[in-house]
Amino acid sequence: MGGTDIERLIALLARLPGLGPRSARRAALALLRQPQARMLPLAQAMEQAARSVRTCSSCGNLDTHDPCTICADPGRDRGLVCVVETVGDLWALERAGVHRGVYQVLGGTLSALAGMGPDDLNVASLLARIEQGGVREIILALGATVDGATTAHWLQDRLAAFDVPVSRVGQGVPMGGALDVLDDGTLAAALMARRPA
Amino acid sequence: MGGTDIERLIALLARLPGLGPRSARRAALALLRQPQARMLPLAQAMEQAARSVRTCSSCGNLDTHDPCTICADPGRDRGLVCVVETVGDLWALERAGVHRGVYQVLGGTLSALAGMGPDDLNVASLLARIEQGGVREIILALGATVDGATTAHWLQDRLAAFDVPVSRVGQGVPMGGALDVLDDGTLAAALMARRPA
Known part of the structure; x- marks a missing residue:
C-alpha cells in the first residue's frame, strides 16, 4: 500500500466514526493526491482545534472558549x-x-x-x-x-x-414522516400525546 | 457550533470523499472528545504523510519512496x-x-x-x-x-x-454474483466471454 506512513494514515482514518477501511482508503488517496492543498491544511486545522478545544465549565459544551460561546452570549436566556x-x-x-x-x-x-x-x-x-x-x-x-x-x-x-x-420534549410522528413506516413505539407515543385538533 | 477552529475542522473534514456534513460533524466530535489521544496523532500522521509522499517516476504509484516499493522489489516481475x-x-x-x-x-x-x-x-x-x-x-x-x-x-x-x-482483463459475472441482479451489459459481456466448461 506504499509506505508505512501511508498505511498508518489509512489506519487512523479508518478509526473515525462513519469511515470504514474502504472509505478511509478513498479519503487517504484524495489527501495524498494533494498533499499541499488538502492534507496539510486539514492536519493544521486538527492541531489547532486539538490545542484550542475546551469543555465549558458551565454547561459541558465543547468550544474554543470557556465559558462557551452560547453561555457567554448575553442574548441567550x-x-x-x-x-x-x-x-x-x-x-x-x-x-x-x-x-x-x-x-x-x-x-x-x-x-x-x-x-x-x-x-x-x-x-x-x-x-x-x-x-x-x-x-x-x-x-x-x-x-x-x-x-x-x-x-x-x-x-x-x-x-x-x-x-x-x-x-x-414532545414525542410523536416526526415532521414529514408517513405513519406506515413508523415503529409501534412511536405510534403509541403519538396517540398518547394527542391534542384537540 | 463552538468556535471558528471547530467549524473550520468540520468544513475540511466534510470535503473528504465519503464524508458528508453529517458524518464530518460526527468525526469532528469524536476527535474533539480526545484531542490528545486521537486528534493530534491523526494530525501528525497527515503532516508526516504529506511531507513524505512521492509519485513513483517509473509507474506513477504514490509511495514514500521513488521508485516505489513495488518497482524496487526484486521479487516482482x-x-x-x-x-x-x-x-x-x-x-x-x-x-x-x-x-x-x-x-x-x-x-x-x-x-x-x-x-x-x-x-x-x-x-x-x-x-x-x-x-x-x-x-x-x-x-x-x-x-x-x-x-x-x-x-x-x-x-x-x-x-x-x-x-x-x-x-x-476478463469481463463477466463477478464472483459470488447472482445473475438476476446483474445489468444487461455485464450479462452480454459474460455470454460473449463464454468458454468450454
Missing part, C-alpha cells in the same frame, strides 16, 4: 436550560435554531451496560446554576430510548428538591 | 506490466494479491467531459520502459466504462508499434 445527552445533540438543536436558552450537556445517559452511573454524568454544574438562582425552566431533551428515559426519570427525582419546573 | 487508471485500482489489485508483476498508473482515462486528453495520461514512462526492453506482456486493467474502453483502444493503438503482446 440563562433562565431556560435545555438538558441534552451529548454535544452532538446540542449542535443539532443549534442548527435547528429552536432553543433560545442555554444548555446542560450530560455527556451520556445512565447505562448499566456501558457502566455509566450518576457520578459519570455532568450534573453538578447544573445544580450549581439552579442554586445560584435565575433558572426558570429545565427542558429535558434526552433520547427516546430506555437509557434516555431512565436518565430523565432519575434527573426529575434529583431536580424535585428545587422549585423549578421540569418539562420534557 | 518487471516484464509483466499491469496498466490501471488510478492508485486506488493498484491498491485493490495489491490487496487481492493477484498480480506478481509491476504497474503503470495512468492517472485517469481519456474523457471529453473531464477534459482529459492523451497528454494528461501518464504513458511516457511506460513507453520508456518498453523501449529499454524486458517488458514481455502488458495487461490492461481499465474500468469497464465507456471512457475505460476508449482509453484501452487508444493505448492498444499506441502500443501496436512495439513488439509486446497486450491483453485485457
Whole structure:
C-alpha cells in the first residue's frame, strides 16, 4: 500500500466514526493526491482545534472558549436550560435554531451496560446554576430510548428538591414522516400525546 | 457550533470523499472528545504523510519512496506490466494479491467531459520502459466504462508499434454474483466471454 506512513494514515482514518477501511482508503488517496492543498491544511486545522478545544465549565459544551460561546452570549436566556445527552445533540438543536436558552450537556445517559452511573454524568454544574438562582425552566431533551428515559426519570427525582419546573420534549410522528413506516413505539407515543385538533 | 477552529475542522473534514456534513460533524466530535489521544496523532500522521509522499517516476504509484516499493522489489516481475487508471485500482489489485508483476498508473482515462486528453495520461514512462526492453506482456486493467474502453483502444493503438503482446482483463459475472441482479451489459459481456466448461 506504499509506505508505512501511508498505511498508518489509512489506519487512523479508518478509526473515525462513519469511515470504514474502504472509505478511509478513498479519503487517504484524495489527501495524498494533494498533499499541499488538502492534507496539510486539514492536519493544521486538527492541531489547532486539538490545542484550542475546551469543555465549558458551565454547561459541558465543547468550544474554543470557556465559558462557551452560547453561555457567554448575553442574548441567550440563562433562565431556560435545555438538558441534552451529548454535544452532538446540542449542535443539532443549534442548527435547528429552536432553543433560545442555554444548555446542560450530560455527556451520556445512565447505562448499566456501558457502566455509566450518576457520578459519570455532568450534573453538578447544573445544580450549581439552579442554586445560584435565575433558572426558570429545565427542558429535558434526552433520547427516546430506555437509557434516555431512565436518565430523565432519575434527573426529575434529583431536580424535585428545587422549585423549578421540569418539562420534557414532545414525542410523536416526526415532521414529514408517513405513519406506515413508523415503529409501534412511536405510534403509541403519538396517540398518547394527542391534542384537540 | 463552538468556535471558528471547530467549524473550520468540520468544513475540511466534510470535503473528504465519503464524508458528508453529517458524518464530518460526527468525526469532528469524536476527535474533539480526545484531542490528545486521537486528534493530534491523526494530525501528525497527515503532516508526516504529506511531507513524505512521492509519485513513483517509473509507474506513477504514490509511495514514500521513488521508485516505489513495488518497482524496487526484486521479487516482482518487471516484464509483466499491469496498466490501471488510478492508485486506488493498484491498491485493490495489491490487496487481492493477484498480480506478481509491476504497474503503470495512468492517472485517469481519456474523457471529453473531464477534459482529459492523451497528454494528461501518464504513458511516457511506460513507453520508456518498453523501449529499454524486458517488458514481455502488458495487461490492461481499465474500468469497464465507456471512457475505460476508449482509453484501452487508444493505448492498444499506441502500443501496436512495439513488439509486446497486450491483453485485457476478463469481463463477466463477478464472483459470488447472482445473475438476476446483474445489468444487461455485464450479462452480454459474460455470454460473449463464454468458454468450454
